[in-house]
Amino acid sequence: MTGVLVARRVVVIGGGAAGMSAASAARRTEPSATVTVLENGPFPSYGVCGIPYYLAGVVPRGEDLIAYPADEFITKRGIDLRLGVGTTEVDVVGHTVTTSGGEALGFDSLIFTAGAHAIVPPIPGVDDSRVVTIRRLDDAIALYGQLNDVRRAVVVGAGYVGLEMAEALTERGIDVTIVDRLPRVLTTVDESVAAIAEEEARRHCTVRLGAGLIALHPGADSIGVELEDGIIETELVVLALGVRPATSLVAGLECLPNGALIVDEHMRTSHENVWAAGDCVALHHRVLNKPAFVPLGPAANKAGRVAGVSAAGGHASFPGIVGTAVVKIFDLTVAHSGLTLAEAQAAGLDAEATEMTAKSRAKYYPGAQPMRVRLIHEPGGRLLGGQLAGQDGVAQRIDVVAAALHVGMTIDDLADLDLAYAPPFSPVYDPLTQAAQSAQFSRAKRNAQTKEGSG
């Protein structure tokens, strides 16, 4: 025991990545505690992000996405993992959880890791069995076989999950139409970078933007997708409209307007006996310096651990996020970290963008591809975000931006970094260095003009 709290009974609601990380960490921290996990689905922690690749046939079996078998948690880690057991009520004051089986479980520490629900719009026809969301592995396994009979599909929502699903279904030989009510794809990057993603999607699918979904019309052999500007007949509708934190069971706790729980650095909620992690929480965003809802896997795992250690009486802190993500869109990779220009401006920051195209390798080396680099920064130089799009060398390059944002680097610091060079991997000035230098150059030019103007 390292803390003052003695957590004899730890209950974890939700056995996903955050929940199983939390449960394991709680057991390690306080071996004498009983740790019970209530998971309403049939599987413990699995790679939700891998579902599109399973559906595409790239990953052979759905079970491949499961990190550890249930037995690993039960036998080896000594966790009371209950699969297929939901939670119907949480009484934080009375320190009791009621299971779907009607059992009342008392707790000293509760860890809430119930995740998020896929958003389903309240329109006619969404209950048809040919209308699906991509969130649960058991649903995906059920869908897998059905895909053999599908010739046409409509993906509603052109965010990263929608684009990944469009790719997955295309891989299965299905004609895919992506629709979105916005006139653009991928709002996690600014429009100029999103346009590159859109172009790539259009090379493989039909993309229909700026037309909201009004209703679904299930027929015998097909389902009509009614948009503001017409109807598309299809055999499958995939809703990829984002997620909403599944926090109705703990509605009294402090949260963002969307329901994401507010937590401190130890992942403790506004109730002293309740911790939380995963897709149901808001995390400290280091660039915004406030809580933000960015539900992604790495933070769910890390914050789950912190919640588990803390809930069991140990000491651990979550350092916050900078909002880093990467997505494969057919042959393109798009990555970003920090804020977009739109997000920075919405946050009231004095922000500007520097954007350029560089080569991914020495220009004479085979396979060198254009890479779009966009940096968001304050006029004075503080880096606020970065966006990359290209076919080569994008994924880990964004991590340099993530490291830079983590410590609050400026464009000058970024330009100064001693990045690796060899012709097969980068130009002698790395694309990130080039972009940082370009931002420096613009600033110097502006400063010179200002001087002239005032002299």
Added chain:
Amino acid sequence: MTGVLVARRVVVIGGGAAGMSAASAARRTEPSATVTVLENGPFPSYGVCGIPYYLAGVVPRGEDLIAYPADEFITKRGIDLRLGVGTTEVDVVGHTVTTSGGEALGFDSLIFTAGAHAIVPPIPGVDDSRVVTIRRLDDAIALYGQLNDVRRAVVVGAGYVGLEMAEALTERGIDVTIVDRLPRVLTTVDESVAAIAEEEARRHCTVRLGAGLIALHPGADSIGVELEDGIIETELVVLALGVRPATSLVAGLECLPNGALIVDEHMRTSHENVWAAGDCVALHHRVLNKPAFVPLGPAANKAGRVAGVSAAGGHASFPGIVGTAVVKIFDLTVAHSGLTLAEAQAAGLDAEATEMTAKSRAKYYPGAQPMRVRLIHEPGGRLLGGQLAGQDGVAQRIDVVAAALHVGMTIDDLADLDLAYAPPFSPVYDPLTQAAQSAQFSRAKRNAQTKEGSG
């Protein structure tokens, strides 16, 4: 003019990457200056690092390695670029340079960017035309055609240039033997990582280690390479024994024992009118906190600019290096940044290593490859270096280590970074995160044992 110095006459010795960067920057900084570049070879600035890929036939023409044609510098940038003109004497006190043509050129500022010579051992037979070094593009172009008639080659030196050349010659269908007097390859990484590189080299070439070169015996149809443990008959000998700064012309200036010029952050040497950059200087190493000779392309370009700005009276500073490099060895990529354990210990630092193997992608995603990750750090946590080896996702991942080293991060900071995740590009815990967590775990275990021991 931004400084107090009026540099009417800037002379640059050496028209490589550093020299042409310096000359261009000097012109931009002080448009009224005359900038003269003396380059003894036939080409201005080219990608020396691209030579192995040209020889391999991967890059079609030697001229492809030239960044800009001479005319770009002369006509567009207004630089008096003199190709084929060497320098025979530098009189720093008299502010005069003598060219190979016998002309005396006065200077206000001298920028010394003469680069480095390939090391040639003082043994019999090295003057034979079948014994070559890989340093100059004109030599490489001459060699290119000869390679068609070569069946067997010996590469002397198993550093990164030797390994790159072994790959290049193998690509040309040549049977290659790599020899080195040391019992290992690639001293820029620790032995455990070098062993992975050695294994990869052995899949494609003969590797003969621990046998020093004694003499070369040129015959009519072949040349005998006499090692301490035998003779190898071959048709071509490539010497890849590293480089030595070409600083004999400025022998009076302060330098490291190997001749690398000591410079300040503005790239000024110990003489107030002489600046230097490129492979002839020692650069401030941020991890060692002292000058180090790490002659690589990116720093040559950046420091060349700083030297040019400074020599023309402007203000610019070079931030220092952390010693980042990456090399392709057949299908393997090896990258490192900062210090090896051996280097850290030699520098008197209390250093330890954490090493592990991670997957390059989600374990279920096709193409996931093992990646060796080795972190060098102080027992308390300060990161001192990192080494990576693998077939997938290595090159830009080292840049995260470079960014971490640049600002003096600890293993805890590294573990905290919000790195990008998607199944095609990384596991949910990035290999770097896993390694940092492993280092944290070892430290926690040791601390617990220490407590027990003293309790």
